[in-house]
Amino acid sequence: MGHTTMYRRVHEPEASDRRSAVWPGGRFDAGRRALTRSVEGVTRSADLILLVTLRGGARRLEVRSDCGHRYDGTDFAGAVSLAPPDCERRIRLQDVEAEWASVALAPSVFEGRPPVFAPFSNADDPFVRALVCELDRAQQSAGVLDPAYGETLAYALGRYMASRYAAAPAQAASRLAPWRLKRVTAFVEAHLHRPLAIAELAAIAEMSSGHFHRVFRETTGVSPLGFVTERRIARAEALLRGGADVVEAAAAVGFASPSHFARLFRRITGRPPSAARRT
CATH class of the missing domain: 1.10.10.60 (Homeodomain-like)
Structure with a gap:
């Protein structure tokens, strides 16, 4: 991937139709889960992870993270979740039938010291949803995801996340010498x-x-x-x-x-x- 990662996802049972793409500074993953009564999983990464439910959902989603975040509610199409770097996220889904995608953003995407992000689950963020959907569309349309395209969209996503969700605003850009x-x-x-x-x-x-x-x-x-x-x-x-x-x-x-x-x-x-x- 071009960066150090501890990307780990253990979901039982495993999703089908798994797809992945990597580029310097990021990674895209997607999959589909047929109607399943119960699913449990653990995610932990050195990167910022954004997860989007593309279609479908679950009757109940429970989230417990080691950085203090808790969520208990439904999982719905278009829902956006954020897992900060080095924060273990444990989930349990009940009565789930969904397609999902995730984007990992490495620290190198952010200038200097990476911003601090607070975790959240099942938020409504049209920009993140649209950008992740575009990555999914591009990969399915061409069969592969152009690394340069993925990298560019990931930097746009990182800039947006730093501006919208970081604890402190990102520094203003200067001009190239x-x-x-x-x-x-x-x-x-x-x-x-x-x-x-x-x-x-x-x-x-x-x-x-x-x-x-x-x-x-x-x-x-x-x-x-x-x-x-x-x-x-x-x-x-x-x-x-x-x-x-x-x-x-x-x-x-x-x-x-x-x-x-x-x-x-x-x-x-x-x-x-x-x-x-x-x-």
């Missing part, structure tokens, strides 16, 4: 043919991943993922004008799927790749 931006830009241009992670770009800039993500957006107006995507499309457009076909141009800038490349090309340039070959 010109020499750092120049170094990152040169590295991106030299490696457009392969996947690029935010943690990798942050290392080039000699910054923590969380701080880099914030100041990069503050400086350029786009996220690191958005910047990389724009540079890929610009390089591909030059190749198409030089006579390369769509498949060749897509592969040269790191796209394994020509159809995915074509959709992004049209979204960014306003025209299909074939039109670039005719100019």
Whole structure:
């Protein structure tokens, strides 16, 4: 995962259709549970864990954590729960039939010392719910979850959590020094043919991943993922004008799927790749 973790989930009986994805600084898990009378589990992690009931629910959910949190009530579709780092969370579900997903956010997602979070269970938070649902949709739609996409959404989620739930507000972002931006830009241009992670770009800039993500957006107006995507499309457009076909141009800038490349090309340039070959 690119970070130290004690991620542990023991649920009896186990859920079916388990899916996972990892990226530097985070992890996504999802699963489905057919109608089950009773389920018990334990979760503990060095990361901040956010859990969302995507569909279905349970007649009763009991939560006991070693950091003092208690909950006893229903589990409903859309419910959001938070387990702070290093806080063991024990649950018992009765009459459960549900689909769920969780996101783990490593300390590196937060600038400097990670904020302090208080645990909660079955809260209504439309932003967290929508973002986790999007990760689930993206993974099911493509069969895999693009690490760069997962990483970008995780940083957005971390920024939101720090602003909304942390005991103290996060520090304001500054701007990226010109020499750092120049170094990152040169590295991106030299490696457009392969996947690029935010943690990798942050290392080039000699910054923590969380701080880099914030100041990069503050400086350029786009996220690191958005910047990389724009540079890929610009390089591909030059190749198409030089006579390369769509498949060749897509592969040269790191796209394994020509159809995915074509959709992004049209979204960014306003025209299909074939039109670039005719100019």
